[in-house]
Amino acid sequence: MRVGLLTGGGDCPGLNAVIRAVVRKGVQDYGYDFTGYRDGWRGPLQGSVSRLDIPAVRGILPRGGTILGSSRTNPFKEPDGVRRIRENLAKDEVDALIVIGGEDTLGVAARLHEEHGVRCVGVPKTIDNDLSATDYTFGFDTAVNIATEAIDRLHTTAESHMRVLVVEVMGRHAGWIALHSGLAGGANVILIPEQRFDLDEVCGWVTSRFRASYAPIVVVAEGAMPRDGDLVLKDAAAHDSFGHVRLSGVGEWLAKEIESRTGKEARTTVLGHVQRGGTPSAFDRWLATRFGLHAITAVRDGEYGRMVALRGPDVVRVPLREATARLKTVPDALYAEARTFFG
Amino acid sequence: MRVGLLTGGGDCPGLNAVIRAVVRKGVQDYGYDFTGYRDGWRGPLQGSVSRLDIPAVRGILPRGGTILGSSRTNPFKEPDGVRRIRENLAKDEVDALIVIGGEDTLGVAARLHEEHGVRCVGVPKTIDNDLSATDYTFGFDTAVNIATEAIDRLHTTAESHMRVLVVEVMGRHAGWIALHSGLAGGANVILIPEQRFDLDEVCGWVTSRFRASYAPIVVVAEGAMPRDGDLVLKDAAAHDSFGHVRLSGVGEWLAKEIESRTGKEARTTVLGHVQRGGTPSAFDRWLATRFGLHAITAVRDGEYGRMVALRGPDVVRVPLREATARLKTVPDALYAEARTFFG
Amino acid sequence: MRVGLLTGGGDCPGLNAVIRAVVRKGVQDYGYDFTGYRDGWRGPLQGSVSRLDIPAVRGILPRGGTILGSSRTNPFKEPDGVRRIRENLAKDEVDALIVIGGEDTLGVAARLHEEHGVRCVGVPKTIDNDLSATDYTFGFDTAVNIATEAIDRLHTTAESHMRVLVVEVMGRHAGWIALHSGLAGGANVILIPEQRFDLDEVCGWVTSRFRASYAPIVVVAEGAMPRDGDLVLKDAAAHDSFGHVRLSGVGEWLAKEIESRTGKEARTTVLGHVQRGGTPSAFDRWLATRFGLHAITAVRDGEYGRMVALRGPDVVRVPLREATARLKTVPDALYAEARTFFG
Amino acid sequence: MRVGLLTGGGDCPGLNAVIRAVVRKGVQDYGYDFTGYRDGWRGPLQGSVSRLDIPAVRGILPRGGTILGSSRTNPFKEPDGVRRIRENLAKDEVDALIVIGGEDTLGVAARLHEEHGVRCVGVPKTIDNDLSATDYTFGFDTAVNIATEAIDRLHTTAESHMRVLVVEVMGRHAGWIALHSGLAGGANVILIPEQRFDLDEVCGWVTSRFRASYAPIVVVAEGAMPRDGDLVLKDAAAHDSFGHVRLSGVGEWLAKEIESRTGKEARTTVLGHVQRGGTPSAFDRWLATRFGLHAITAVRDGEYGRMVALRGPDVVRVPLREATARLKTVPDALYAEARTFFG
Structure with missing residues (x-):
């Protein structure tokens, strides 16, 4: 049995911990061989592979990033993509694929499995914690810890100088990182x-x-x-020389608006990619390791078209399709809880 | 409405976060007054109180320990204990009690509620994560993070000098901290x-x-x-001048045994109370804050004899009795997962 | 003997450690009384004071910020400023002042001492490490540690996604934080x-x-x-809606320029005030504590018009005037050392 | 020109940073080749070498330990040791040696240079900071930070439970780590x-x-x-089954004595090798990097028999002999400063 492995989408602390767990258990307990595909779906598409065995995964547990590289390549948008992937898997004698990624990456896996019979098992990954199929994903806890530490540090400056301090954190479509770090850090507005x-x-x-x-x-x-927002941000965008209003714009824009409306000095911190790099927290290493162990066991059980998921303290298997079913956003009731601490 | 609050048992990062959330929500949203009882059940027993209002809880979210102090006092073991508690609650015009503690502290709350009609709501606390009624308790994640950081640091020394490094972590009856930190830290034996x-x-x-x-x-x-063990440890105990075989003994004893049996040098780290002090992790602050919010809402709802608990990502209410129902230990299957990484 | 204490200028981890050391040694070893002046020179100017004794300094060693508050008020720019300060010191029966601050704050102390006989001892403070009179000042090591941790985290993202990551750190006139954190973090350009x-x-x-x-x-x-730069930044400034080109501009501007010139994606992190808040590093607590001990001893010795300074591992006394003598910038030779690691 | 490199003695964060800086500058700026000797002096003694070039030093800056391994082997105590080293250096065509180590390792280098003409440049390393020739050595700041963080965490437990907490830190002959971390952590006895x-x-x-x-x-x-002590510790040693009274004994012994004499509960933390492993602090990376750059430049300048040293903010060259001249211990006056905070 030879199992292929790939990581797709944005960076997320814990990817290497998944890879290590899959390979350690697969080799030691099940006697499998592995093929590492480089840079997400680009790997099986172009036949770009990495050696993947026990020595290759030594020491990677605490390291951020992914030893396999990543990309946002979508084979369904590439000419002849599916055929090339199937040919490369056949050529590499890969019997099953473990796919670690977010909505897009796992969506490809779901279609390849359903429409083309490619044997896939998924591992969910999203730093934003916005997949509805799983209670938590690895990387999120690390990001929240980093943002919380930054907020902790800002408190003393805020109070010594009586300034407004604005912290822009990740979260384009879901506010989980802002909500958790804001509550944990004692923010006054989230x-x-x-x-x-x-x-x-x-x-x-x-x-x-x-x-x-x-x-x-x-x-x-x-x-x-x-x-x-549409009006205001169009205006802000006009002042922004990058056109990336969402990337680096809201924090600065908000600080400026607060300054001009309240007359209080405001300063901004933009954490950016610091939130998604570096060593994973203990929780994320634990979760990623367990996801890896359970994913390779799903392969052993022949349970394809499934992904692993966390439910309470348990790792379970759910249909791969659930990964793309619905964006998990912050419910109104939860946001209402946080409002107790506003102002 | 006046609500009493007490914290009992061992130290645990997040206690102050619970207290703050209870008071902030109770005062702002429900208009309640609060009485802080000092040092666990000793407070209502002896009528020892602290002022507890919004200024008193400012800035305590990130601080370890408990501003109310703690103790292991059990009123059922004190002469006339229950009567004195009821009299003091009446004198202080306290209508309901929020009790934050572990198995022992909450067991008292359950009996006071069931047998004597004292209106209690519980918040579970155990750094060892060994309460079966809740998926996680605050403090545990912090302890696991601290132990994991220590293990991370030991890797380089182990490998530069080819030594065995033994880390003794907390956990007298349940191995959760050892299991999580050992897996997260990449330990070779747990x-x-x-x-x-x-x-x-x-x-x-x-x-x-x-x-x-x-x-x-x-x-x-x-x-x-x-x-x-009984034989071996009696022997070890004979060499130990404190009689605290479990407290500081197993790590040292194990290092010595490994040295003498394998001929390899072994060194020991005993983390001790470092694991249960200091600022809580972001997860623990989040959980403790939510427990606090839900506990005061349970009071508002008149749901006495209950405690808050985490189930998946949700905070729910369960009978107080569940806190003492069964010790949650590491299941065999979970320990078996970890064995993949041994050796 | 009554000693006044004030902290002026920007935030800097370690201010509270100085205050604590001054008061602990002054009260216990020398039997002095203390008056805390609020918000830098505004305190003695307006007669705004804080109680400052042993209980007031309990627990502040590890806390960022300053319990006395700070400001950039300059009494020489206030009507009748010097006279009002002298009157308030007389009214408060303050015999000597310990002034903790940077170039501006200490410059006022130097003039008050030289021109008006106010008995001042200085403690240098600058997060930028740009005072020539002392090898290091507290706060700098903390800032460098924070920036280095951020750079550490960015490495994995940079390499997993092959992106340029730009980190903007503090340092308007001197590049010490960039140089130290860049070298420590293994940056490729500083x-x-x-x-x-x-x-x-x-x-x-x-x-x-x-x-x-x-x-x-x-x-x-x-x-x-x-x-x-003059040309380019004028242009950038035109695109910047705040007019704060230096505050939040260079990092973003640089990322955009690199993107457009190399065709590689670039992302920015702006650490901002995170660098100057929160708990001080061990080195900064040690240095701040020793500065405090030596400052109060200088008062005991009647050595006014002096400030404490670090020379090698020793704390010495130098003329207050040296604080404002010359900006300590990064020498060419030191920057040349760093270039070994560029590219 | 081919330069040999070895690391000897105990573990110390920053060793890899020195190695990287030596190789980067040596290859890029001076065009040198390198030979890495394995496990301290055992390497040149047994001809045990490692490839050492730019790829070999990639990514090692933030890693603890040493990629070259270490040992306490002393060639002057090995039969024919000096001759074998000279032969191996000749066989490997190594023109000069950079030796990174403490008193013992550098003492060997000094003798080899003086008595046998081996061209050596030294880099001082001691986590205990007890070399008189240099203000600081790398590793010390990291150890102090780790110990300080542990003390920080213990404060809350101490105060919530009114217990004595004893922390045993490194330092067999010199108390620098205890003094710095005790002062920085606000210890009450050092x-x-x-x-x-x-x-x-x-x-x-x-x-x-x-x-x-x-x-x-x-x-x-x-x-x-x-x-x-001689009396008391002989007694304690009799109760200690390892005979390592100093290694793990004093903390436990002290806790027990305090308990029995004051009647207060006492608990112990023994940090052990956690203090000397893991990623170096920013200061230690900076210092180690500069030591490396200056050591290879000393080779380029032909200044053998010298070692690099920190004096104030400057890296200078001093005779290798100074490394072993005198143990740098804590002076009475400095310890007296700390006593202000006792009790």
Whole structure:
């Protein structure tokens, strides 16, 4: 039995821990051989492979990134993509594929399995925690820890200088990182993509915080938008020389608006890719390792078209299709819980 | 409405986060007053109280320990204990109690509620993660992170000097911290109280690791015991001048045994209380905060005799009795997963 | 003997450690009383004071910020400023002042001492490490550690996705933080205010790094400028809606330029005030504590008009005037050392 | 020109950073070739070599340990040791040696250079900071940071439970780690090898701390000894089954004595090798990198028989003999500074 392995999509701490667990268990307990495909779906598409055995996975557990590389290549958008993949798998004598990735990467796996009989098992990966099929994914806890540490550090500066400090964190479509790190860090305002915010309300929280002689910390997800956002952001975009309004724009834009409306100085921190790199937290290593162990056991059991998922403390198997079923966003009730701490 | 609050049992990062959330939501959203009882059940027993309002909980979210102090006092073992508690609650005009603690502390709350009609809501706390009623408790993730960081640091020394490094972590009756940190840290042997270990097998893993030109890291829970433990440990105890065989003994004892049986140098790290102090991890702050919010809402709903619990990503209410129902230990199947990485 | 204490200028981890050491030694060993002045020179100017005794300094050693608050108020620019300060010191029966601050704050202390006989002892503070009178100041090591951890995390993302990652760190006039964190983090390009950079050269390093199959990390001090900077930045400023070109501009601008010139994707992290907040590193706590101990001993010795300074491993006393004598910038030879690692 | 490189003695974060800097500058700027000798002096003694070029040093900057391995082998104690080393250097066509190590390792280099004309340049390494020839060595700052973080975490437990917490840190002959981490962590008692301690005085500090309603933290260097130590420790040794009184004994012994004399519960943390493993702090990476750059430049300049050293912020060259001249211990005056915070 030879199993192919690939990692697709954006970076996420824990990818290497999955790879290591798959290979360790596959080789030692099941006697399998492995083929590592380079750079996501580009690997089986172009026949680009890496040696993948026990020595290759030594020491990678604590390392961020992925030893296999990654890409956003979609074989369904490449000429003859599916045929080339099937040919390369056949040529490499690969009997089954373990695919580690997010909605897009696993969506390809689901179609390849359903429509073309490619034997795939999925491992969900999204730093944003926005896959509905699993309680948590690895990488998310690491990102939340990093953002929380940054917020911790900002508190003292905020209070010594009575300034507004705005922290822009990841989250284009779901506000999980902002919500968790904002709650854990004791932020005074948390703005997420799921809930359009009202600038007057935000400035009200800022002002009431200053009245209590404390300085506010505002956590804003990169995808958060003001209520009258289309107008406002078109205007902001006009001032932005990159056209990346969401990437680096909202934090700075918000700081400026708060300054001009409240008369208080505001400063911005944009954590950027720091949130998705580096060594995984203990929880993420644990989760990624268990996902890897269970994925290779699903292969051993011949349970293709499935992906592993966390439900409570248990790792279970669910249909691969669930990975792309529905974006898991922050429910209203949960955001309402956080509002206790606003202002 | 006036609500009393107390924290009992051992230290656990996140206690202050619970207290803060209870008070913030109780005061702001429900208009309640609070009475802080000092040092666990000793507080209502002796009428020892602390002011507890919004200013009192400012800035405590990231701090370890508990601003209310703690103790292991059990009112059922004190003369006239229950009567004195009821009188003090009446005198303080306290209508309901939120009790934060482990099996013992919550067991008292359950009996006071069931047998004496004291209106109690519980919040589970155990750094060892050994309460069966909840998926996780706060403090555990912090402890696992700290132990994992220590193991990370030991890898380089182990390999540069080809030494066995033994890390003793907490866990008298349940091996969760050892299991999680050992897996996350890439330990080569993990020994837990649930599984008596065989010294020859341990030395076999150590030796096979050296043969592969790597040096082994052994994680041992303080309550782990060798298979022929009663005999062996009585002997070890005879050499130990404290009589605390479990507290500081197993790590040192194991290092010595490995040295003498394999001929390899072994060194020990005993993390001790470092694991249960200091700032909580982001996950623990999040969980503790949510527990606090849900506990005060349970009071508002008049749902006494219940405790909050984590089930998957949700906070639910379960009977207080469940807190003491059954020790949650590491299942055989889960330990078997970890064995893939031994040796 | 009553000693006044104030902290001025920007935030810097270690301020509280100085305050604690001054008060602990002053009270216990010398029997002094203390008056804390609020918000830098605004305190003695407006007679705004804080109680400052042993209980007031308990637990503040590891905390960032300053319990006394800070400001950039300059009494020489306030109507009747010097007279009001002298009157308030007399009214408060303050015999001597310990002034903790940077070039501006200590410059006021030097003039008050020289021109008006106010008995001042200085403690140097600058997160940028740009005071020539002392080898190091507290806060700098903390900032370098934070920036280095961020760079560490970016490496894996850079390499998994073959992207350019730009990190903007503090340093308007001196590049010490960029130089130290860039070297410690293994950056491939380090740009500092002292050395105008050539965009073609930067892009050359970026390209050569990619050719070796690694992705580059570029550390840029907020005050770094391209060789033809006046022209280029005026243009960038026109696109910047804040007018704060130096605050948040250079990192983003550089990423955009590298993208358009090399065709490689580039992403930016702007650490901002995260670098100057939060708990001090062990080195900074040690240094701040020793500065505090030596400052109060200088008062005991009647050595006014002096400030404490670090020379090698020793704390010495130098004239307060030296604090403002000359900006300590990165020497050419030191920057040349770092160039070994560029590209 | 071919340069040999070896690392000797105990583990120390920063060794790899030195190796990387030597090789990067040597290859790129001077065009040298390198031979890596394995396991300290055992390498040239037995002709055990490693490839050492730019690819070999990629990515090692942040890693603890040493890619070359280490040992305590002393060629002057091996039959024919010097002749074998000279023959192997000749056979390998090695023109000069860079030797990274402590007193013993550098003492060998000094003798080989002086007595046998072997061209050596030294890089000082001691985690204990006890070499008088240099202000600081790499590894020390990392160890102090780790110990300080542990002490930080213990504070909350100490205070929540009113227990004595004893932390045993490294330092057999010099108390630098205990002194720096104790001061930085706000310990209430610091015991070092240079100053025999009086148990009654220690218990006095412990008791007075409790009277102020705080719980004490005691930092003890592994080599600290009570005033009547020979008697007492012989007794303790009799209870110790390992005969390693200093390694793991003093902390436990002290906790027990404090318990029995003050009646207060005491707990121990033994950090052990956690202090000397893992990623170096930013300061240590900076220092190690600069030592490496200057060592290879000393080779280029033909300045043999010298070692690099830190003096203030500058790296200088001093005679290799100075490495072994005198143990740098904590001076009385410095320990007296720390006593301000005892009790």
